[in-house]
Amino acid sequence: MPFIKLTKVERKRFLVLILCLFCAIGAWLFMALNHKYVYNAKTVLIYKDFPQKKAFKALQTDTVDLQVEGTGWQLLFARLRINPQSIAISLEKLNNRNFILFTEQLSQINKQLETSQKIISVKPDTLYFDFSKRTNKRVPVKLKYNFSFEKQFGLASEIQLKPSYVNISGPQEELVKIKEWYTDTLKLTDLKGSVHTKIGVKTNNIVNVSIYPTTVDVKVPVDEFTEKTVEVPLNIINNHDFHNVQLYPKKVKVTFTVALSRYDEVDEDFIVANVDINEWRMLNHEQLTVSLSRFPEYCKLVSIKPRKINFIIEK
Numbered sequence: 001m002p003f004i005k006l007t008k009v010e011r012k013r014f015l016v017l018i019l020c021l022f023c024a025i026g027a028w029l030f031m032a033l034n035h036k037y038v039y040n041a042k043t044v045l046i047y048k049d050f051p052q053k054k055a056f057k058a059l060q061t062d063t064v065d066l067q068v069e070g071t072g073w074q075l076l077f078a079r080l081r082i083n084p085q086s087i088a089i090s091l092e093k094l095n096n097r098n099f100i101l102f103t104e105q106l107s108q109i110n111k112q113l114e115t116s117q118k119i120i121s122v123k124p125d126t127l128y129f130d131f132s133k134r135t136n137k138r139v140p141v142k143l144k145y146n147f148s149f150e151k152q153f154g155l156a157s158e159i160q161l162k163p164s165y166v167n168i169s170g171p172q173e174e175l176v177k178i179k180e181w182y183t184d185t186l187k188l189t190d191l192k193g194s195v196h197t198k199i200g201v202k203t204n205n206i207v208n209v210s211i212y213p214t215t216v217d218v219k220v221p222v223d224e225f226t227e228k229t230v231e232v233p234l235n236i237i238n239n240h241d242f243h244n245v246q247l248y249p250k251k252v253k254v255t256f257t258v259a260l261s262r263y264d265e266v267d268e269d270f271i272v273a274n275v276d277i278n279e280w281r282m283l284n285h286e287q288l289t290v291s292l293s294r295f296p297e298y299c300k301l302v303s304i305k306p307r308k309i310n311f312i313i314e315k
Contacts, residue, residue, distance in 0.1 A: 038120065041066050043085060045127075047208075049092040056094060056129040056208050057171060064102075065123040068113075087112055089127075100127040137175045138165045141201065141216055144185045149222065150192040156223035156259035157298045161216050166201060170209035181211065186218060195220040223259035227302060230254055230268045234290065234309065238278045244314040245277060252290050252309075255302040262298065270296050275309050287311070 045062045087109050093100055102109070102122035110119055141161050166181050183199045196219050204211050231251045239245065252273055258266050272295075275288035287308040295301060 038067060038069050041068050043087055046086050046088045047091050048088050049090040050208065050210075051091060051094045056091075056131050059128045059130055060124065066119050067121045067123070069118045069120055094129060094131075098129050098131060100129075101125065102127075132171045132173070134169060135172050135175060136167060136169045137178070138167055139178055140164060140180050141166055142180050142182045143199070143218060144182050145220075146185055146187045147191060147220070148189045150190050152224050152226070153192045153222055154225050154257075154259075154300070155298065156194075156221040156261060159221070160219040162219075163213065163216060166216075167212045168209060169212075170206070174206055174209055178209075183216060183218075186220075188220065191220070191222045192224075194222045223261050225257040225259055225300070226263065227255060228258050228263060228266065229256075230266075230271065232268045232271045232273045235272065235274045237274045237276050238281075241281075243277065246312045246314065247275065247288075248310045248312075249306070252307075253305045254292070255305070256295075256299045257302060258296075258299045266296055266299060270294070273304070275311075280311070280313070 042063055043066055045064060089100065089102075090105060090108070091100060093104070102125050106119060106122075109122075110117075113119065141164055143159055143161060145159070147155075161183075168175060168178060168181070182202045184202060186197070186199050188195060196217070198215050199218050200215050201211060201213075230253070232254050233251050234247055236245050236247070254268075254271055254273065256266075272293045274291050274293050276291070277288070279285040279288050288311055290304050290307055290309060292301070292304070
């Protein structure tokens with residue numbers, strides 16, 4: 001099929017025609033998108049102004065459909081969302097009744113949106129709530145942490161939280177599920193000294209449950225550690241037949257690391273070492289294994305020597 005050959009003047013006129021066509025389409029789109037349109041958008045509800053003496057539970061989801069009036073540009077770029085993606089609803093009326101009407105708060109809701117947008121209606125228009133007695137409860141605070149230490153340093157004792165409890169308030173059926181409350185994660189690296197700081201408690205995502213206080217003081221005792229060895233006498237357990245048992249040796253050497261500040265404090269009285277006669281009586285072992293039934297939490301066990309004990313039973 002032969003190509004249509006255009007002269008230089010005809011090509012120039014054709015390009016001008018195409019350019020005019022695109023300009024006309026662009027002008028039409030610009031005018032059309034500047035017009036007002038009504039479209040639907042979903043958004044999430046955030047409650048505020050909670051009733052002080054009542055605990056409540058929403059009887060519907062926290063997502064509603066909004067009928068929004070906006071420009072064609074917003075319809076084009078924000079069809080499936082609205083800016084902001086959540087709206088705040090006042091629950092002050094729940095002090096006198098068990099439902100909230102969106103029509104009473106449309107003016108306040110529209111102030112949260114862009115000036116060129118306007119909410120015409122909300123579906124559902126009414127939110128219903130179920131009320132129950134509001135109760136209080138104290139639960140322990142648990143610290144979430146991620147620490148790293150410089151060589152030979154570590155936790156010298158238990159981490160201290162102040163306060164060590166938080167007060168939670170809300171419906172009884174929600175509070176019975178809560179046994180403890182965690183903090184945000186405290187991250188500290190290359191520790192070689194004690195740290196005193198504040199950390200926030202975990203954000204509350206349970207509707208109608210309040211937490212107080214929202215921050216706690218944290219003391220992280222850090223010290224340099226060194227090795228220490230003590231001789232600990234052995235105890236015989238489960239000797240129900242009262243056999244005369246001779247152990248060889250009668251003591252074991254327990255080596256552990258301990259903070260320098262507590263080096264002189266920790267001795268053999270802090271450690272209890274046992275051998276179980278049931279290893280011979282029930283398992284026919286020829287040696288008894290040493291186990292520790294008491295050992296300081298702030299120390300780290302390195303070794304027990306010997307770990308296996310010879311014995312003679314005199315009948």
